[in-house]
Amino acid sequence: MFLNKQSTQANNDLKDYSLNDYLEQTKNFKSSFKEFDVKQVYGFNIIDESVSCEVGYKARSGEYFIQYIANQGVKEIVYVQPRRGFAGISLSWLCKKYNLNLTLVMPSSKEISDHQALCIELGAKPLFARIAAMPNANSLAKKYAKATNSYYVPLGLNHPLVIAGGVRCVYDYFKNRVKPNTIWSVISTGVLTRTLQIALPDTKFRAVAVARNIQQGELGRSDFYSYHKPFNSKSDLIPLGFNSEDSYDAKGWDYMVKHGKKGDWFFNVAGNANKPTIDKKTINSYRDWNDLKDFL
DSSP states (O other), X not given: OOXXXXXXXXXXXXXXXXXXXXXXXXXXXXXXXXXXOEEEETTEEEEEHHHHSTTOHHHHHHHHHHHHHHHTTOOEXXXXXXXXXXXXXXXXXXXXXXXXXXXXXXXXXXXOOHHHHHHHHTTOEEEEEOOSSHHHHHHHHHHHHHHHTOEEXXXXXXXHHHHHHHHHHHHHHHTTSOOXXXXXXXXXXXXXXXXXXXXXXXXXXXXXXXXXOBOTTTSTTOEEEEOSSOTTSOOSSOOSSXXXXXXXXXXHHHXXXXXXOTTOEEEEOOOOOOOOSSOGGGSOOOOOTTOOGGGO
C-alpha cells in the first residue's frame, strides 16, 4: 500500500546534530506534562500518550519549540491541517497555552472534520482552499506566512526544535530505566521514530506506514512495514486495553500483535479525539477552484 523509498539507514535529524547536541540545546527545558504513562497489555509494553498527554505526543514534543519561538518574539504560526491529524490539534492547544496566534490552512470541503473542528474550537483561525494535493496547501501556507511575517511550520511538525523537545523527554524518561529492546510505532512524516532513534541509540525500531510513502532519511534505521489499508480506513484490530486512534496508531498495534514478540514496546501517540462541541455546519468551508479569498 505504502512504499519505502529510503535506500539507507540515514536519519535526517542526525545530519547536523548528535544526541549530545540535542541534550545540550534542551538542558534547561522542563516539560509541563507528567511522565509517560506505561502499561502492559497482552504481554506488550505501551507508552500511552492518550493518558499522559492531553492532546497527544505532538504537544509534548512541540512544547520546547513553542516556548523557544515565543521567546524569540514570534506572534503567529501557520500550519496545514488535513482532515485527520493530531499535529494541528496539539499546535492549537500549545498556542492557546502560550498565547500565540495560530492560522491553519485547511483543504476545502462541504463540512469540516472533527479534527479540524477541534482546532477551531481551541482558537485556531482556519483558511480554506480547494487543493489537488497537500503540497499545494503547504505552498499556500508558506506564502501566507511570508506575507504576514508569521512562522511557517512543516507538515507533521517536522522541525529540529520539535525533534529536540521529543529527544529530551524520551531520554529523561529512560535515563535511569531499562531501555526497551524493540519499539513499534506508526510512521507518516517519521518525526516520532527518528526522535526515538536518537534518544535510544541501542533500541531496535519497527515503523508501520499508514498515510504516505516514506522518503529518503525519514525512516532512519527502523524496519519498515506498510499497512494494508488506506489512511482513512480503520484498523483491523482495535485495542481494548487502551485508547488508540482507530485509523492511525491502532494500525501499528495491529501489526505488532501479528508480527512482534512479547515484551516489545508500542508508542501510542494519541487516543481517539474528543468530539467537538461547535456545530460544524456553522463553518463555511467550501471553496471553488482558484477561490483564494481567505488569503487576501
